[in-house]
Amino acid sequence: xxxxxxxxxxxxxxxxxxxxVAFILSAFRDLARIxxxxxxxxxxGRIAFIEAWHNRMWAxxxxxxxxxxxxxxxxxxxxxxxxxxxxxxTIFIRAQEIILLLYLGIxxxxxxxxxxxxxxxxxxxxxxxxxxxxLLGKIIGLGAAALVMLLAMMLCTWIFMKVVDHRIRxxxxxxxxxxxxxxxxxxxxxxxxxxxxxxxxxxxxQAQNYITGTLRxxxxxxxxxxxxxxxxxGGSTEKVYFEFPSIPAxxxxxxxxxxxxxxxxxxxxAKIHITAIQRDNPMLTEEATVKLNxxxxxxxxxxxxxxxxxxxxxxxxxxxxxxxxxxxxxxPTFHVYLxxxxxxxxxxxxxxxxxxxxxxxxxxxxxxILPKPTPIITGFKSNGWQEITGPxxxxxxxxxxxxxxxxxxxxxxxxxxxxxxxxxxxICGVSKETNEAIPTWVxxxxxxxxxxSNPVKMLQLHINEKRVTDVHLPRRxxxxxxxxxxxxxxxxxxxxxIRTNSVRIMQKPSTFIGNLFKTELIVFCEVILLITIxxxxxxxxxxxxxxxxxLSCYVxxxxxxxxxxxxxxxxxxxxxxxxxxxxxxxWYYQLGSFVSGVMVHVLEILVYLLPNFTRFSPLPYxxxxxxxxxxxxxxxxxxxxxxxxxxxxxxxxxxxxxxxS
Amino acid sequence: MVASGLAILTRQLTKIYPGFWKxxxxxxxxxxxxxxxxxxxxxxxxxxxxxxxxxxxxxxxxINPTAGDALVMGKPAGDQxxxxxxxxxxxxxxxxxxxxxxxxxxxxxxxxxxxxxQRRRAVDYYLDFVGLDPAVRSRRIGTYSKGQARxxxxxxxxxxxxxxxxxxxxxxxxxxxxxxxxxxxxxxxxEAGKTVLLSSHQLADVEDVCDRLVILYRGRVEIxxxxxxxxxxxxxxxxEARGVTPEIQAQLMEIAQRxxxxxxxxxxxxxxxxxxxxxxxxxxxxxxRRKG
Ligand SMILES: Nc1ncnc2c1ncn2[C@@H]1O[C@H](COP(=O)(O)OP(=O)(O)OP(=O)(O)O)[C@@H](O)[C@H]1O
Ligand SMILES: [Mg+2]
Numbered sequence: 001x002x003x004x005x006x007x008x009x010x011x012x013x014x015x016x017x018x019x020x021v022a023f024i025l026s027a028f029r030d031l032a033r034i035x036x037x038x039x040x041x042x043x044x045g046r047i048a049f050i051e052a053w054h055n056r057m058w059a060x061x062x063x064x065x066x067x068x069x070x071x072x073x074x075x076x077x078x079x080x081x082x083x084x085x086x087x088x089x090t091i092f093i094r095a096q097e098i099i100l101l102l103y104l105g106i107x108x109x110x111x112x113x114x115x116x117x118x119x120x121x122x123x124x125x126x127x128x129x130x131x132x133x134x135l136l137g138k139i140i141g142l143g144a145a146a147l148v149m150l151l152a153m154m155l156c157t158w159i160f161m162k163v164v165d166h167r168i169r170x171x172x173x174x175x176x177x178x179x180x181x182x183x184x185x186x187x188x189x190x191x192x193x194x195x196x197x198x199x200x201x202x203x204x205x206q207a208q209n210y211i212t213g214t215l216r217x218x219x220x221x222x223x224x225x226x227x228x229x230x231x232x233x234g235g236s237t238e239k240v241y242f243e244f245p246s247i248p249a250x251x252x253x254x255x256x257x258x259x260x261x262x263x264x265x266x267x268x269x270a271k272i273h274i275t276a277i278q279r280d281n282p283m284l285t286e287e288a289t290v291k292l293n294x295x296x297x298x299x300x301x302x303x304x305x306x307x308x309x310x311x312x313x314x315x316x317x318x319x320x321x322x323x324x325x326x327x328x329x330x331x332p333t334f335h336v337y338l339x340x341x342x343x344x345x346x347x348x349x350x351x352x353x354x355x356x357x358x359x360x361x362x363x364x365x366x367x368x369i370l371p372k373p374t375p376i377i378t379g380f381k382s383n384g385w386q387e388i389t390g391p392x393x394x395x396x397x398x399x400x401x402x403x404x405x406x407x408x409x410x411x412x413x414x415x416x417x418x419x420x421x422x423x424x425x426x427i428c429g430v431s432k433e434t435n436e437a438i439p440t441w442v443x444x445x446x447x448x449x450x451x452x453s454n455p456v457k458m459l460q461l462h463i464n465e466k467r468v469t470d471v472h473l474p475r476r477x478x479x480x481x482x483x484x485x486x487x488x489x490x491x492x493x494x495x496x497x498i499r500t501n502s503v504r505i506m507q508k509p510s511t512f513i514g515n516l517f518k519t520e521l522i523v524f525c526e527v528i529l530l531i532t533i534x535x536x537x538x539x540x541x542x543x544x545x546x547x548x549x550x551l552s553c554y555v556x557x558x559x560x561x562x563x564x565x566x567x568x569x570x571x572x573x574x575x576x577x578x579x580x581x582x583x584x585x586x587w588y589y590q591l592g593s594f595v596s597g598v599m600v601h602v603l604e605i606l607v608y609l610l611p612n613f614t615r616f617s618p619l620p621y622x623x624x625x626x627x628x629x630x631x632x633x634x635x636x637x638x639x640x641x642x643x644x645x646x647x648x649x650x651x652x653x654x655x656x657x658x659x660x661s
Numbered sequence: 662m663v664a665s666g667l668a669i670l671t672r673q674l675t676k677i678y679p680g681f682w683k684x685x686x687x688x689x690x691x692x693x694x695x696x697x698x699x700x701x702x703x704x705x706x707x708x709x710x711x712x713x714x715x716x717x718x719x720x721x722x723x724i725n726p727t728a729g730d731a732l733v734m735g736k737p738a739g740d741q742x743x744x745x746x747x748x749x750x751x752x753x754x755x756x757x758x759x760x761x762x763x764x765x766x767x768x769x770x771x772x773x774x775x776x777x778x779q780r781r782r783a784v785d786y787y788l789d790f791v792g793l794d795p796a797v798r799s800r801r802i803g804t805y806s807k808g809q810a811r812x813x814x815x816x817x818x819x820x821x822x823x824x825x826x827x828x829x830x831x832x833x834x835x836x837x838x839x840x841x842x843x844x845x846x847x848x849x850x851x852e853a854g855k856t857v858l859l860s861s862h863q864l865a866d867v868e869d870v871c872d873r874l875v876i877l878y879r880g881r882v883e884i885x886x887x888x889x890x891x892x893x894x895x896x897x898x899x900x901e902a903r904g905v906t907p908e909i910q911a912q913l914m915e916i917a918q919r920x921x922x923x924x925x926x927x928x929x930x931x932x933x934x935x936x937x938x939x940x941x942x943x944x945x946x947x948x949x950r951r952k953g
Contacts, residue, residue, distance in 0.1 A: 033741065036774050043771030047757060054759040119755040123817065126721045126749035127772040128741050659724040 012608030023649030044137025108534025195467025207627035235334030429497030536651030557613030704874030758803035
């Protein structure tokens with residue numbers, strides 16, 4: 001599959017630019033009037049708002065609240081406090097989105113056609129109001145209606161969540177008291193769950209603003225070296241990923257992959273399992289298991305080189321380039337550790353490509369290709385979580401280590417307490433294979449990457465499953481180089497379930513109402529975009545067709561990723577690789593493939609032309625951590641504006657010469 | 662510039678409403694040449710479907726001409742700035758059903774960029790002016806009677822104190838008192854130096870107020886001129902006097918031939934506009950019927 005620059009998005013951009021230029025050329029007289037025009041547009045908007053009100057806009061928040069309460073009380077049964085809040089927020093905000101999109105989308109589609117049908121456009125059109133102002137006015141009016149409804153619904157959500165929060169806090173406090181009383185009375189040997197105290201004090205609504213790092217897993221980390229050396233653990237689910245750019249080859253030169261691992265213990269016999277994957281087409285793979293020799297080396301040549309190397313067809317001169325290649329390597333041999341080099345130079349790369357073609361040698365003076373530096377190691381993965389094991393029973397086998405790297409930290413954004421310490425939160429899941437009665441303890445090591453000799457070590461931290469553990473680290477770690485935080489379980493049989501944000505550097509918390517408001521603003525961006533599309537569809541079409549058009553825009557806008565991925569994979573051919581190879585050359589297959597290819601590309605242009613509705617997804621933030629980063633809000637507002645302006649331009653061009661009666 | 666003296670000037674103004682097939686096309690207006698001077702009351706007459714409303718919509722730029730062009734107050738039809746000095750009363754009262762009279766007028770006043778005080782003054786003044794019952798002013802227009810809605814529509818046409826008022830059948834739906842008020846109002850507008858373009862089926866009213874008129878038939882101008890020109894019977898002479906006894910009557914004829922008498926009014930007899938209109942439509946229809 002030829003991976004190349006995306007021309008379809010370019011076509012779409014070109015169309016949008018042409019529309020904008022045509023708009024500016026044709027509308028400059030109307031645009032020059034926009035100074036006084038804004039107040040006329042606002043006058044039109046007021047009427048649109050009053051019309052919405054007479055269309056029972058006030059009933060929408062009530063209907064919404066009833067639906068949410070019914071859904072909430074039937075669905076939310078037996079959830080933990082954290083997920084209970086998550087579910088409520090999901091229901092409340094998702095329902096707002098759906099109801100507003102439906103209601104205002106319909107009103108927007110109706111607004112201009114209905115005025116045309118009732119002929120009120122004749123009276124209004126005889127006044128000194130431009131068509132641009134009419135268009136803007138409708139959008140402004142319905143936008144204001146959306147805002148009013150959103151604010152009403154936000155207020156209801158806030159009150160409801162406050163009540164839930166209050167209940168959760170008092171429950172947590174009561175539970176903590178009981179646990180503490182039992183502990184004090186020696187009836188319980190596990191100390192009371194301080195996570196409960198945390199919940200009781202802060203509630204579950206306060207937004208956690210934090211910085212996340214990049215997570216890497218290592219079977220073992222040796223701090224004796226600078227930078228510390230990472231090992232992959234044999235016999236575990238750990239995998240290391242080496243990514244190479246496009247690898248050139250030709251008929252005479254066939255590259256190999258060369259693996260060089262330092263083994264621990266030295267000279268122990270070991271095997272590695274290799275899976276080669278086309279990065280942009282992950283269904284095309286090849287697997288192999290090879291033995292490492294005594295010095296930990298092995299060479300491997302793929303059986304289907306054309307899947308991974310770029311070739312030039314000697315007859316046609318056409319280049320066949322499969323794009324970047326990823327090698328996923330795991331080690332099935334128990335009791336060994338494979339040292340993973342950083343790959344910044346030939347001597348410390350654990351996997352390289354050798355024997356590349358002469359042109360490359362000529363150009364760069366080298367005959368090997370290095371992978372992307374610092375290859376990623378992952379542990380056992382399930383549902384977005386990774387698991388790292390605790391130490392072996394006897395303590396001979398060390399635990400796996402999860403390592404977070406926080407680059408580009410700005411100390412000004414990170415508050416410190418009186419002792420000049422900043423706060424890091426740990427939130428991990430725990431699965432206990434053995435030692436169920438023992439609380440989970442973890443070891444935490446933090447250091448600057450450029451200064452690993454001066455780490456902060458907390459070798460016995462008590463954590464509770466899925467509850468926050470506060471860790472206070474000295475401020476000096478924030479200065480300069482990236483901060484590394486390594487975490488491992490120190491209890492045999494206790495596995496830690498982690499993900500990227502399991503270790504987070506805390507910033508100032510923000511209030512729930514503020515973050516809720518920001519969330520509503522994102523919903524508003526989405527709604528006003530749909531309103532614009534609806535009003536614009538109504539400029540030229542009757543309301544049934546306008547409704548259909550708007551709906552199609554919304555659906556296609558939500559299929560953005562699906563369609564662009566489909567087009568990247570050359571349509572449906574991806575779905576059946578075997579058939580494709582068998583049928584290549586049969587004329588009806590060729591024809592069908594051509595037609596489907598054209599259709600997919602037309603769809604792709606359309607998808608790039610229409611606004612991408614997948615961008616507006618406020619839920620993950622507000623449900624996971626009750627916050628809404630300014631950056632995300634800004635991105636959404638920007639995306640909305642970027643889509644609204646061409647839509648208005650298009651609507652204006654359509655409406656400019658249209659008769660109003 | 663010649664056009665600057667005229668309120669309205671059209672040249673070969675033509676409108677063909679498009680249809681999917683040629684047979685569905687409607688030639689609503691053909692080669693209309695109009696010249697309306699300022700401070701005139703101009704009548705636009707014609708039977709149903711003759712193109713009066715089409716002409717007015719073309720003048721306002723609500724629809725686009727198929728051919729020809731129109732100048733309104735010296736600018737091309739539909740110009741945003743000239744709309745500031747135009748008032749338009751549509752043939753039916755196309756108003757927002759969900760607004761009340763005040764909100765409606767307030768909305769249109771906003772479109773003229775009036776400030777709050779101006780708006781309040783204008784709204785109250787014109788609602789009184791058109792005589793809308795104060796009891797209904799804050800009720801939704803959807804609930805109004807036809808005449809009440811007509812009065813609101815009239816108020817919105819006058820709201821900006823326009824120099825050119827275009828009225829499409831202003832008296833339709835009004836009670837006799839309302840019709841009389843409208844007639845007086847039109848005369849007063851003229852006295853205040855405004856131009857009025859009027860389309861109406863109330864020929865008696867048109868006869869009373871208009872200075873000039875055209876009669877359209879199937880989109881073409883059939884008759885056009887000042888009221889006097891049209892209604893005069895040109896080949897006849899008429900003499901009128903008070904206190905004339907039969908003896909004097911005989912003498913008068915003699916004397917009148919030699920010297921002028923006091924209080925003697927002479928002139929040409931007038932037909933009624935109704936007769937002209939009826940004759941035109943009748944003759945057109947008979948020729949059409951004869952042609953088949
Ligand atoms: N939107 C339209 N599409 C097609 N034909 C139209 C349209 N509007 C008007 N017509 C036709 O154009 C012709 C002139 O219509 P117009 O409304 O101008 O007549 P009018 O003189 O105002 O009649 P009336 O006295 O009944 O108001 C009529 O034959 C009418 O059917
Ligand atoms: Mg008419």
